[in-house]
Amino acid sequence: MLGSLADLKNSNEEHDVVIVGGGAAGLTLAHALGAAGKSILLLEAGGDKRTKASQEFYRGELTDEVVHPPTHNYRVRAIGGTSTIWGGRAIPFDPIDFEKRPWVPGSGWPFGEDRLSSHYTQAMEASEAGRPEFFPEDALPGAQKELAPGLDGELVRTTIERFSKPTNFWRRYGEELTRSDRVKIVKDAPALHIQLAANGNSVDWIEVAAPDGSRIKVRGRSYVLALGGLETTRLLLASNDVRPAGIGNDSDHLGRNYMSHLCATAGTISFAGSPDGVAYDYARDDEGIYVRRRLWLTEKAQRDFSLLNTTFRTHLPEPADPSHGDAILSAMFLVKDMVLYEYSRKFVENPVSWGGRLRHVGNIVSQPFRLASFGTNWLRQRTFAERKLPSVVLGSRDNRYELEFHAEQAPNPDSRLTLSTQRDSLGVPRLKIDWRVTELDLVSLEKSYGLLSRELALRGAGRLDFDRDRLVFKAKRHGIVGGHHIGTTRMSTDPKDGVVDADCRVHGVGNLFVASASVFPTSGQANPTLTLLALTFRLAEHLGRIGEVQPLQVQAA
Numbered sequence: 026m027l028g029s030l031a032d033l034k035n036s037n038e039e040h041d042v043v044i045v046g047g048g049a050a051g052l053t054l055a056h057a058l059g060a061a062g063k064s065i066l067l068l069e070a071g072g073d074k075r076t077k078a079s080q081e082f083y084r085g086e087l088t089d090e091v092v093h094p095p096t097h098n099y100r101v102r103a104i105g106g107t108s109t110i111w112g113g114r115a116i117p118f119d120p121i122d123f124e125k126r127p128w129v130p131g132s133g134w135p136f137g138e139d140r141l142s143s144h145y146t147q148a149m150e151a152s153e154a155g156r157p158e159f160f161p162e163d164a165l166p167g168a169q170k171e172l173a174p175g176l177d178g179e180l181v182r183t184t185i186e187r188f189s190k191p192t193n194f195w196r197r198y199g200e201e202l203t204r205s206d207r208v209k210i211v212k213d214a215p216a217l218h219i220q221l222a223a224n225g226n227s228v229d230w231i232e233v234a235a236p237d238g239s240r241i242k243v244r245g246r247s248y249v250l251a252l253g254g255l256e257t258t259r260l261l262l263a264s265n266d267v268r269p270a271g272i273g274n275d276s277d278h279l280g281r282n283y284m285s286h287l288c289a290t291a292g293t294i295s296f297a298g299s300p301d302g303v304a305y306d307y308a309r310d311d312e313g314i315y316v317r318r319r320l321w322l323t324e325k326a327q328r329d330f331s332l333l334n335t336t337f338r339t340h341l342p343e344p345a346d347p348s349h350g351d352a353i354l355s356a357m358f359l360v361k362d363m364v365l366y367e368y369s370r371k372f373v374e375n376p377v378s379w380g381g382r383l384r385h386v387g388n389i390v391s392q393p394f395r396l397a398s399f400g401t402n403w404l405r406q407r408t409f410a411e412r413k414l415p416s417v418v419l420g421s422r423d424n425r426y427e428l429e430f431h432a433e434q435a436p437n438p439d440s441r442l443t444l445s446t447q448r449d450s451l452g453v454p455r456l457k458i459d460w461r462v463t464e465l466d467l468v469s470l471e472k473s474y475g476l477l478s479r480e481l482a483l484r485g486a487g488r489l490d491f492d493r494d495r496l497v498f499k500a501k502r503h504g505i506v507g508g509h510h511i512g513t514t515r516m517s518t519d520p521k522d523g524v525v526d527a528d529c530r531v532h533g534v535g536n537l538f539v540a541s542a543s544v545f546p547t548s549g550q551a552n553p554t555l556t557l558l559a560l561t562f563r564l565a566e567h568l569g570r571i572g573e574v575q576p577l578q579v580q581a582a
C-alpha cells in the first residue's frame with residue numbers, strides 16, 4: 026500500500042523491516058520480503074518523477090570536475106531510482122572475481138560464486154534479462170560462436186552480454202507492492218539520520234524529514250539501507266553522533282575503496298577475412314532477449330598475466346570526427362553532444378570546431394534516405410518498443426572497428442568519499458568525492474591490450490592498433506562509468522577489513538543491513554546491477570528467516 030508521513034507520525038507501528046530507498050535494490054527487497062510474509066516499510070526520498078529540486082540533494086563536491094561526473098547526474102532521486110534511466114546490461118560476476126587474487130590487493134569476497142548462483146537466476150528474472158546463459162553456445166545454440174572466426178582460444182573468449190528491457194523496477198513491482206497489505210511505501214520521505222542506541226550496537230530509529238519541516242522517528246526490527254552506493258555511504262558517514270567516525274567505520278573503511286569501471290574506446294581492431302564473418306550486431310535469443318557478443322580475457326589469462334578482469338566490445342567509429350562521412354554518426358554526435366553530459370565532457374580538451382559541426386550537418390544533408398530509414402527503425406525498435414534495442418551498432422565495410430574496453434578497477438583506500446563542509450537544504454553534509462585510478466588499473470589495461478593484440482596476430486584473426494599514451498589518457502581522464510558506485514561499504518569476514526559482514530549486516534550493529542553495490546569488495550568486469558540484485562535476494566533470504574513467517578495477504582484491486 027502507499028502510506029504517508031502523516032500516518033507514520035501518528036502511529037507506533039513497528040515494521041519487521043524498514044527499507045530506506047526505492048530503487049532496484051529497495052523495491053526488489055520489499056517485493057521479496059513481502060512475499061515471505063514480512064511487514065515492510067519502504068521510505069523513498071523522491072516522488073513519482075525526478076525534479077531539478079530532488080536532484081539537487083545529490084549534488085556533491087568533486088576534487089576533479091573533469092575526471093568525475095557531477096554527482097547529481099547518473100543517479101535518480103525518485104521512486105524507481107536509477108532504474109528509470111539505466112542501460113539494462115545484465116552480466117554476472119565471474120568466479121575469479123570472488124577469489125583472493127595475489128596480484129590484486131584487497132581482493133577476495135567472504136564467499137565464492139557458488140553461494141550466489143541461485144540468486145543470479147532470481148536476479149535475471151527480476152531484471153527481465155532471460156536465462157543465465159553467458160556463452161554463445163548456450164544463449165544462441167546453432168549460431169556463430171566467435172565474434173570473428175579463429176579468434177577464441179584459452180586466453181581470449183567470446184562471451185555474451187544480455188540486456189534487460191531495461192526494467193524500471195517501480196513499473197515492475199509498483200502495482201503489486203501498492204496492493205500488498207504487508208508492504209507500505211512512503212514517497213517524499215528522505216531519511217536524514219540513523220539513530221544508534223547509546224551502546225552503538227543497534228539502530229533505535231531512522232529520522233525522516235516531513236515536508237512541513239518536522240522530523241519523524243521511524244522504527245523497525247531490522248533496517249536496510251538501499252539508497253545507492255553514494256547515498257548509503259553518505260548516510261552512514263553523516264550519522265556520527267554515537268560513533269564519531271560514522272556507523273560501521275570502526276576499521277576506517279567506510280567511504281574508502283571507491284571504484285567504478287574504466288570504459289572508453291581506444292585503438293582499432295581489424296579482423297581478417299570477410300566483413301560478413303564478424304558477429305558485431307545484437308541478436309535476440311529464443312525468448313526475444315537482446316544479447317551481444319564481446320571479448321573477454323579468460324581466467325587463465327588473468328592468472329598468467331596478473332590482469333584485472335577486462336572485456337572488449339567492437340564499437341562505432343568516433344562519431345565526433347566528421348571525416349567518417351556517415352549521416353547516422355553525425356546525427357548521433359550532434360544530438361548526444363547537446364543532451365548528454367557524459368558524452369560532451371569527452372571533448373573538453375579538444376572541442377569540435379564550428380567548421381567540424383558544419384561538416385556533420387553536411388553529412389546529414391547528403392544522406393537523407395539513410396538517416397530516415399535509420400530513424401524509422403530506431404522509433405520502432407527503441408522509442409516505442411517495450412523491449413528496447415540497447416544501442417546503435419553499425420557494421421564496417423573495411424572490417425575495422427573502434428575497440429571499447431570495460432575494465433575492473435582495483436580497490437584503493439585513497440579513492441574515497443568523505444563528508445564535505447557543505448550541507449544540503451535539509452542539513453545533511455554533502456559528499457566530497459576523490460575518485461582515483463591506480464597504477465595497477467593502468468598497467469593491467471595496457472597489458473590487456475598487448476595480450477589481445479598478440480593473440481589476434483598469433484591466431485591470424487586480425488590486428489589491434491593502439492597508442493599506449495592515448496589509452497592511458499582516456500582511462501584516466503574520461504574512463505569512469507558515471508553510474509557504477511562500488512566498494513565504499515565493503516564486505517569482509519573480519520570487522521577490521523570492512524564495513525559489512527557476509528550477510529551484508531553492518532559490523533557491530535545487529536539490526537542494520539546494506540543492499541547496495543557499495544558492499545562489493547572488488548568491481549569485476551561486469552556492470553553492477555545483476556550482482557546487486559543477486560545479493561539483494563540473498564539478503565531477503567536471510568531477513569526472511571528472522572522471526573516468524575506469515576502468509577502474504579493481497580487486497581483486492
Ligand SMILES: Cc1cc2nc3c(=O)[nH]c(=O)nc-3n(C[C@H](O)[C@H](O)[C@H](O)COP(=O)(O)OP(=O)(O)OC[C@H]3O[C@@H](n4cnc5c(N)ncnc54)[C@H](O)[C@@H]3O)c2cc1C
Pocket residue numbers: 045046047048049050051068069070071098099100101102103104105106107108110111112113114115116214215216217251252253254256507508509540541542552553554555557
Ligand atoms: C545512465 C546509466 C546507465 C546504467 N546502465 C547500467 C547497465 O547497463 N547495467 C548495470 O548493471 N548497471 C547500470 N547502471 C547502474 C545502475 O543503474 C545501478 O547499479 C542501480 O540502479 C543501483 O540501484 P540502487 O537501488 O542501488 O540505487 P538507486 O537506483 O540509486 O536507488 C536509490 C533510491 O534511494 C532513494 N534515496 C536516496 N537518498 C535517500 C534518502 N536519504 N532517504 C530515502 N531514500 C533515498 C533514491 O531516491 C532512489 O530511489 C547505469 C547507471 C546509469 C546512471
